[in-house]
Amino acid sequence: MRIFDPHIHMSSRTTDDYEAMYSAGVRALVEPAFWLGQPRSTVGAFVDYFDSLLGWERYRAAQFGIQHHCTIALNPKEANDPRLLDVLDELPRYLVKDRVVAVGEVGFDSMTPAEHTVFARQLELAIANDLPVLVHTPHRDKAQGTRRTLEIIAESGIPPERVVIDHLNEMTVGIVADSGCWMGFSIYPHTKMTEQRMVAVLREYGTDRMLVNSAADWGRSDPLKTRRTGDAMLADGFTAQDVETVLWDNPVAFYGQSGRLELAEVELDPIGVFQGSSVKRGGE
Amino acid sequence: MTADPLTYLPANAWIDDALVTVHADPDAIRLLFPAVGRNCGRGPLREDSPWTVDDAVRVLLLAALPYTGERLAEELTALYRQGDTAERRGVLRALPRLEPRIGALALPLVRDAVATNDARLISAALGDYAARHIDVEAFRHAVLKCVFLSIPLGDIAGLADRVDEELVRMLVDYAQERAAAGRDVPVDVWPIVDRYLCDSQD
Numbered sequence: 001m002r003i004f005d006p007h008i009h010m011s012s013r014t015t016d017d018y019e020a021m022y023s024a025g026v027r028a029l030v031e032p033a034f035w036l037g038q039p040r041s042t043v044g045a046f047v048d049y050f051d052s053l054l055g056w057e058r059y060r061a062a063q064f065g066i067q068h069h070c071t072i073a074l075n076p077k078e079a080n081d082p083r084l085l086d087v088l089d090e091l092p093r094y095l096v097k098d099r100v101v102a103v104g105e106v107g108f109d110s111m112t113p114a115e116h117t118v119f120a121r122q123l124e125l126a127i128a129n130d131l132p133v134l135v136h137t138p139h140r141d142k143a144q145g146t147r148r149t150l151e152i153i154a155e156s157g158i159p160p161e162r163v164v165i166d167h168l169n170e171m172t173v174g175i176v177a178d179s180g181c182w183m184g185f186s187i188y189p190h191t192k193m194t195e196q197r198m199v200a201v202l203r204e205y206g207t208d209r210m211l212v213n214s215a216a217d218w219g220r221s222d223p224l225k226t227r228r229t230g231d232a233m234l235a236d237g238f239t240a241q242d243v244e245t246v247l248w249d250n251p252v253a254f255y256g257q258s259g260r261l262e263l264a265e266v267e268l269d270p271i272g273v274f275q276g277s278s279v280k281r282g283g284e
Numbered sequence: 285m286t287a288d289p290l291t292y293l294p295a296n297a298w299i300d301d302a303l304v305t306v307h308a309d310p311d312a313i314r315l316l317f318p319a320v321g322r323n324c325g326r327g328p329l330r331e332d333s334p335w336t337v338d339d340a341v342r343v344l345l346l347a348a349l350p351y352t353g354e355r356l357a358e359e360l361t362a363l364y365r366q367g368d369t370a371e372r373r374g375v376l377r378a379l380p381r382l383e384p385r386i387g388a389l390a391l392p393l394v395r396d397a398v399a400t401n402d403a404r405l406i407s408a409a410l411g412d413y414a415a416r417h418i419d420v421e422a423f424r425h426a427v428l429k430c431v432f433l434s435i436p437l438g439d440i441a442g443l444a445d446r447v448d449e450e451l452v453r454m455l456v457d458y459a460q461e462r463a464a465a466g467r468d469v470p471v472d473v474w475p476i477v478d479r480y481l482c483d484s485q486d
């Protein structure tokens with residue numbers, strides 16, 4: 001099974017996870033810029049974080065045979081901190097970088113005016129840089145948040161096929177399906193969606209414009225939930241081609257709109273040694 | 285002396301346009317520099333060359349900057365600091381060519397690169413520019429870093445001329461430490477140690 005995880009925060013994960021993901025079939029992923037649990041207090045902290053998404057984390061993934069891409073944005077939660085608004089001025093130079101395949105995560109957390117302003121501004125940046133957009137939907141008041149999200153996207157003028165609305169569930173999938181945007185689902189061990197509920201959604205709505213991710217981060221989460229969903233689809237009678245559509249072709253089609261995906265088998269640094277076990281430490 | 289890598293760069297309209305743009309507006313290099321790979325390619329410049337196509341294009345763009353001295357060093361530093369690995373490598377590759385215009389002012393970038401654990405940056409940093417400018421302590425540690433990261437020592441410019449007793453001691457200590465741990469010693473360490481010992485006996 002070949003897997004593209006379209007949303008996973010690898011900076012928070014271990015090399016064991018990279019190994020297990022490779023064994024499970026993950027060959028490519030997108031790491032969206034998001035908040036880190038601990039709030040940041042300076043623009044410089046974001047610059048360092050963006051640089052690590054483009055630099056160190058890409059390098060680390062490559063040691064394990066996985067193509068790493070990222071999305072860049074000021075996330076909705078931290079959009080509420082006025083000390084961080086200047087992050088928006090740093091974005092243009094990041095949005096021209098290789099392997100930056102979308103603007104994201106943007107959207108709403110608590111649906112404040114500040115979040116609205118930052119969201120709308122970043123939709124403009126996506127249009128200006130010809131990039132797709134990854135939109136987070138709130139944990140609280142999700143249905144209302146999703147409706148407002150779709151209104152703001154429509155107002156921005158960005159074509160819906162260049163937008164994915166993420167963290168959907170049975171309550172929110174319908175309105176997004178009708179909007180023409182892509183539908184993202186985060187499969188979590190205890191919250192959000194389970195793989196069985198995901199299979200039921202796929203039965204009802206089909207595989208078109210559907211993205212399944214682990215959204216694994218520093219919280220309780222499982223980077224193999226993409227694989228588990230593929231297994232659950234097969235167990236439910238979906239074909240191997242259906243699984244390939246959802247877990248590979250769809251993320252490739254969506255993020256491929258950036259023109260910046262790198263999907264060739266990872267060419268390991270010819271002067272480094274790929275050992276498959278860990279990032280080299282002390283000349284291992 | 286091998287041929288100038290830039291002579292192998294295929295013609296490309298994007299490059300021509302980018303050079304015109306940089307001539308007219310040097311600030312434009314900040315947005316062009318990251319886009320080189322996807323517009324010109326990232327493959328090897330030619331078979332067995334450590335240079336990639338995007339390396340060569342970035343060197344051309346940097347050479348087109350109408351700056352010298354501190355101003356040039358400032359721009360190189362900004363592009364390096366804001367660059368991903370490929371962009372940083374491009375800056376490092378340009379240093380020997382820009383040397384008449386910057387002297388030793390770009391040395392902090394070389395030091396930064398050899399302090400990383402990224403073999404691509406370290407290899408690119410240890411070219412002719414580092415060979416001429418980096419101080420002996422930093423050079424020794426850079427060589428040891430190469431041994432740690434399995435970077436072929438043959439790639440380090442000027443190594444033969446700069447091997448000294450202290451570097452040999454560091455390499456021998458490292459080899460003993462590896463042997464004590466029951467691990468192999470990179471084979472390219474011994475010729476350097478042997479050659480130094482032979483020369484010093486002459």
